[in-house]
Amino acid sequence: MAIREATAPVPSIKRRVSSRTIREWFLTNICLSAGLLSIVTTLAIILVLFNEARQFFTKVSLVEFFTGREWQPLFAEPKFGALPLFTGTLQIALGSALIALPIGLFISIYLSEYAPPKVRGIVKPALEVLAGVPTVVYGFLGLTFITPILKTWGLPLDTFNALSGMIVVGIMIIPLVTSLSEDAIAAVPRAIREAAYGLGASKAEVSTGVVLKSASSGIIASFILAISRAVGETMAVTLASGAKPNFTLSPFEQIQTMTAFIAATVKGDVPYGSTGYQTLFAVGFTLFVVTLILNLISMKLVKRLKRHHG
Amino acid sequence: MAEPIVQKIGQAKLSPARRFKDKLFAGLCLGSAILGVLLLGVVLWGAVKDGFGGLTPRFFNGFPTASIERAGIKPALIGTTWVVVLTLLISIPLGVAAAIYLEEIASKNKVNQVIQANIANLAGVPSIIYGILGLAAFVRFFGMGQSILAAACTMSLLVLPTVIMTTQEALRTVPKDLREGSLACGATAWQTLLKMTLPCALPPIFTGMILTASRAIGETAPLLVIGVVASTREIPKGIRDPYTVLPIQIYNWSSMPQKEWHALAAAAIIILMAMLLSLNLIAIILRNKTKRI
Numbered sequence: 001m002a003i004r005e006a007t008a009p010v011p012s013i014k015r016r017v018s019s020r021t022i023r024e025w026f027l028t029n030i031c032l033s034a035g036l037l038s039i040v041t042t043l044a045i046i047l048v049l050f051n052e053a054r055q056f057f058t059k060v061s062l063v064e065f066f067t068g069r070e071w072q073p074l075f076a077e078p079k080f081g082a083l084p085l086f087t088g089t090l091q092i093a094l095g096s097a098l099i100a101l102p103i104g105l106f107i108s109i110y111l112s113e114y115a116p117p118k119v120r121g122i123v124k125p126a127l128e129v130l131a132g133v134p135t136v137v138y139g140f141l142g143l144t145f146i147t148p149i150l151k152t153w154g155l156p157l158d159t160f161n162a163l164s165g166m167i168v169v170g171i172m173i174i175p176l177v178t179s180l181s182e183d184a185i186a187a188v189p190r191a192i193r194e195a196a197y198g199l200g201a202s203k204a205e206v207s208t209g210v211v212l213k214s215a216s217s218g219i220i221a222s223f224i225l226a227i228s229r230a231v232g233e234t235m236a237v238t239l240a241s242g243a244k245p246n247f248t249l250s251p252f253e254q255i256q257t258m259t260a261f262i263a264a265t266v267k268g269d270v271p272y273g274s275t276g277y278q279t280l281f282a283v284g285f286t287l288f289v290v291t292l293i294l295n296l297i298s299m300k301l302v303k304r305l306k307r308h309h310g
Numbered sequence: 311m312a313e314p315i316v317q318k319i320g321q322a323k324l325s326p327a328r329r330f331k332d333k334l335f336a337g338l339c340l341g342s343a344i345l346g347v348l349l350l351g352v353v354l355w356g357a358v359k360d361g362f363g364g365l366t367p368r369f370f371n372g373f374p375t376a377s378i379e380r381a382g383i384k385p386a387l388i389g390t391t392w393v394v395v396l397t398l399l400i401s402i403p404l405g406v407a408a409a410i411y412l413e414e415i416a417s418k419n420k421v422n423q424v425i426q427a428n429i430a431n432l433a434g435v436p437s438i439i440y441g442i443l444g445l446a447a448f449v450r451f452f453g454m455g456q457s458i459l460a461a462a463c464t465m466s467l468l469v470l471p472t473v474i475m476t477t478q479e480a481l482r483t484v485p486k487d488l489r490e491g492s493l494a495c496g497a498t499a500w501q502t503l504l505k506m507t508l509p510c511a512l513p514p515i516f517t518g519m520i521l522t523a524s525r526a527i528g529e530t531a532p533l534l535v536i537g538v539v540a541s542t543r544e545i546p547k548g549i550r551d552p553y554t555v556l557p558i559q560i561y562n563w564s565s566m567p568q569k570e571w572h573a574l575a576a577a578a579i580i581i582l583m584a585m586l587l588s589l590n591l592i593a594i595i596l597r598n599k600t601k602r603i
Contacts, residue, residue: 106342134528204335232436
């Protein structure tokens with residue numbers, strides 16, 4: 001009896017198109033469209049930048065743009081050599097990296113290998129607040145606080161100078177380096193550490209020789225991402241480092257980065273459709289490509305780390 | 311990380327040179343951590359120290375006029391509120407929907423992997439590029455002009471990747487048992503999502519929203535590019551109106567050559583930082599409260 005009941009065919013549920021099915025179909029598609037919006041955004045960015053940049057490069061040769069040493073796009077006799085913008089950006093990127101990468105990395109080692117929970121509870125939130133400070137505040141800090149202090153040390157600084165820009169951008173990207181490096185270090189299996197300690201290694205030797213080596217691709221990924229952030233940073237460098245395209249590597253002088261050029265030029269109300277207007281897109285496109293390449297390399301490295309540690 | 315036992319035994323046998331290196335390295339790490347905390351103090355103090363004198367009632371009620379004595383941040387405060395609220399209204403439904411799609415609905419096929427990678431890439435695009443996109447798309451192509459709506463649309467695209475990724479992470483924190491339990495009780499996939507998964511993931515989603523709001527409050531570069539009316543004499547009354555926001559006001563005052571303007575900028579920074587810190591505080595309090603339930 002019981003067996004017959006159990007083997008009796010289950011009454012088939014008829015597939016009805018109820019209001020619920022329709023509602024759920026709609027919900028699914030709304031969610032899909034929201035996901036696709038990100039693709040649309042990317043395409044729109046590329047389309048907008050590429051379209052105007054292409055028109056710019058019909059008037060200005062690529063060679064002039066990438067090798068010319070004079071950048072005066074809005075003058076009566078315009079010069080379109082973007083090298084000064086590139087050296088400006090490079091200065092900020094390298095200078096801030098020099099500050100942020102070692103400090104950020106040491107903090108992440110401290111947090112993951114050394115810190116007692118109480119100290120961690122102070123350092124972590126402090127870094128989170130530091131990461132949340134708006135970039136315009138960093139710019140203000142560079143201009144009105146860092147530069148005057150550096151001047152009292154006798155450095156021959158302009159009011160706007162690359163050095164204070166490097167310092168504030170450096171401070172700004174420390175939390176990024178720390179949190180991403182810490183993630184990479186946390187992924188290192190505990191067994192490897194124990195094995196190294198078992199062989200008689202000191203804590204420093206384990207940290208540098210085992211943990212750092214094992215997490216290296218993730219750490220390098222965090223470095224690259226931080227540099228990408230520095231390259232794309234606008235407000236801090238505009239306020240602290242100025243708006244004068246300057247083909248120099250001296251950190252004491254006023255410079256202009258790619259981002260600062262965009263910010264300064266749109267503020268000046270360039271006529272729509274003019275070559276001056278199109279320079280915005282040419283510089284923007286270059287900036288986009290550079291940061292995209294950096295971000296892609298960084299993502300590849302993170303993926304490699306994940307594969308490495310399962 | 312708890313200290314392994316072997317390490318304590320091994321420590322005694324280190325030669326003096328190795329012990330010195332060990333101590334030096336530990337000192338470097340500790341020193342960097344202390345430096346990090348000190349830097350926060352320097353940044354906050356350096357940015358606000360000249361601003362406390364400027365926090366008068368007039369400063370809150372005034373307009374950004376040409377005279378230093380009468381200048382204030384009323385339109386900027388109201389403009390910031392408009393832009394941030396509208397940005398949240400646009401970006402959160404879209405971001406949560408996209409996260410639900412990627413995390414709960416989508417199969418792991420190529421298209422969805424492309425969407426996922428694309429979102430990660432968008433998160434790394436410099437904010438000023440979003441400004442250029444907003445200028446070309448919203449201000450000019452859609453004819454929104456220099457309005458609150460254009461600002462909020464641009465800002466929404468900027469924060470969308472962050473909203474999606476934090477929501478995805480929030481959804482991932484919901485244990486599988488809960489979903490399967492709900493499905494086993496005969497709920498449809500959507501009922502499970504709306505009545506089980508989403509409510510459970512709400513606290514971290516909410517934290518993500520607050521972080522989104524703080525990002526939108528502080529972001530300056532894209533708004534500078536799409537254009538903000540330099541000296542607003544009017545309080546915005548609708549989403550089509552011109553506006554100014556607090557960070558732009560800070561930027562304008564900072565770029566003045568006279569020191570007196572810098573004091574105004576510092577005063578505005580105090581307000582901005584107070585807003586951001588209290589938002590973070592609210593996030594922490596609410597997170598702790600919901601955890602207890």
